[in-house]
Amino acid sequence: MTRLRGDAGRMGLEVHPYKMGWYNAKVEEAFRFPLHHDTLAVLVVSTPAMFEKLFLPFLMEESFTTEKVDPLDACIRAAMKDTSKHFPTEYKVEFVQDSDLLPSRRPRILVQTAGHVSGAAYYYQRTDVDPQPWSQESPMYGVSVHPKYGGWFALRGVLIFNGLLAPGLVEKPPIDCVSSSRDQRIKLLEKFNYSWQDYGYRDVVDGGHVEDRYSERQKRTFQLYRERDLSLCVNGGQEPKMVTSSDIQLSLNSLLTYFNLLSPAVSQIRTVYPLNFL
Numbered sequence: 001m002t003r004l005r006g007d008a009g010r011m012g013l014e015v016h017p018y019k020m021g022w023y024n025a026k027v028e029e030a031f032r033f034p035l036h037h038d039t040l041a042v043l044v045v046s047t048p049a050m051f052e053k054l055f056l057p058f059l060m061e062e063s064f065t066t067e068k069v070d071p072l073d074a075c076i077r078a079a080m081k082d083t084s085k086h087f088p089t090e091y092k093v094e095f096v097q098d099s100d101l102l103p104s105r106r107p108r109i110l111v112q113t114a115g116h117v118s119g120a121a122y123y124y125q126r127t128d129v130d131p132q133p134w135s136q137e138s139p140m141y142g143v144s145v146h147p148k149y150g151g152w153f154a155l156r157g158v159l160i161f162n163g164l165l166a167p168g169l170v171e172k173p174p175i176d177c178v179s180s181s182r183d184q185r186i187k188l189l190e191k192f193n194y195s196w197q198d199y200g201y202r203d204v205v206d207g208g209h210v211e212d213r214y215s216e217r218q219k220r221t222f223q224l225y226r227e228r229d230l231s232l233c234v235n236g237g238q239e240p241k242m243v244t245s246s247d248i249q250l251s252l253n254s255l256l257t258y259f260n261l262l263s264p265a266v267s268q269i270r271t272v273y274p275l276n277f278l
């Protein structure tokens with residue numbers, strides 16, 4: 001665990017161990033993992049530093065090709081694969097990512113619940129506000145808040161150590177960092193649900209202080225990401241359409257143009273992309 005934590009830290013990631021049974025106890029049947037209660041699971045969280053320490057260097061690697069439809073997912077997956085090389089071979093270690101789906105199209109892992117039971121980040125749900133000001137019919141998605149980074153982080157996935165039991169692991173409750181008032185929790189949930197695009201929910205934390213935030217460059221890149229995702233998945237807001245290679249080409253082009261404009265150093269990316277993608 002110490003080695004894993006060290007590796008993760010160098011990449012701008014954090015790791016938080018928990019027992020699969022703690023997670024299974026919270027979620028509905030459909031989301032449970034059919035594993036022994038004490039099975040070791042480790043949540044992987046990205047901090048604002050991940051962008052510079054891991055993602056930009058990954059984009060510059062020789063091995064990066066346009067076949068990887070989602071570079072960020074591919075980047076985290078590669079980092080976990082690399083780190084897993086140090087694990088004893090007798091355990092079957094699987095990395096389940098936030099974007100992985102079950103055949104039912106539901107997410108394979110609910111990373112916010114995993115964040116809560118591992119003690120990494122408190123998961124605020126509508127039930128954390130009493131009484132609730134919203135009607136039961138209106139959706140109000142929950143949001144996790146990290147004690148150091150507020151909302152300036154992401155929950156990337158979980159390493160599952162099949163066959164490795166950790167009976168001695170002690171549950172560490174997450175830090176309740178939006179504890180000051182009911183109004184603060186309402187503000188947090190409403191900002192996350194109604195105006196997440198302005199990043200405001202990420203600063204709703206007791207005392208209003210966070211240790212680090214995404215840089216302007218990181219924000220802009222992730223924004224391009226979302227635009228790209230929409231262009232890939234949505235056809236004028238109507239029916240989902242098939243993803244074509246020209247969609248992917250278009251989106252990667254905009255990402256690369258942006259990098260090239262911002263930083264001459266990153267323009268090396270040009271050299272590792274096939275020319276027809278530029």
Ligand code: B12
Nearest residue numbers: 026027028098107110111116141143144154155192193196
């Ligand atoms: C599908 C999805 C969406 C959908 C639907 C949202 C939703 N929450 O359902 C849409 C497209 C709308 C969406 C949008 C966004 N999303 Co989104 N999304 C997801 C995704 C992939 C799955 C969420 C899901 O379907 N949950 C299923 C429901 C049923 O889970 P649930 O409500 O938590 O219910 C469970 C808990 O209540 C638990 N439970 C029951 N009792 C108890 C008690 C306790 C104490 C606990 C802990 C748990 C617990 O059991 C229930 C299940 O049985 C997650 C990643 C992931 N794999 O988890 C990201 C995720 C939630 N999204 C995220 C973000 C940031 C966004 C956006 C801001 C866009 C963006 N990426 O920048 C917007 C903001 C929301 C909005 N205003 O629209 C982040 C949230 C980070 C955070 N700080 O919490 C996540 C975690 C992705 C990530 N990698 O970090 N998203």
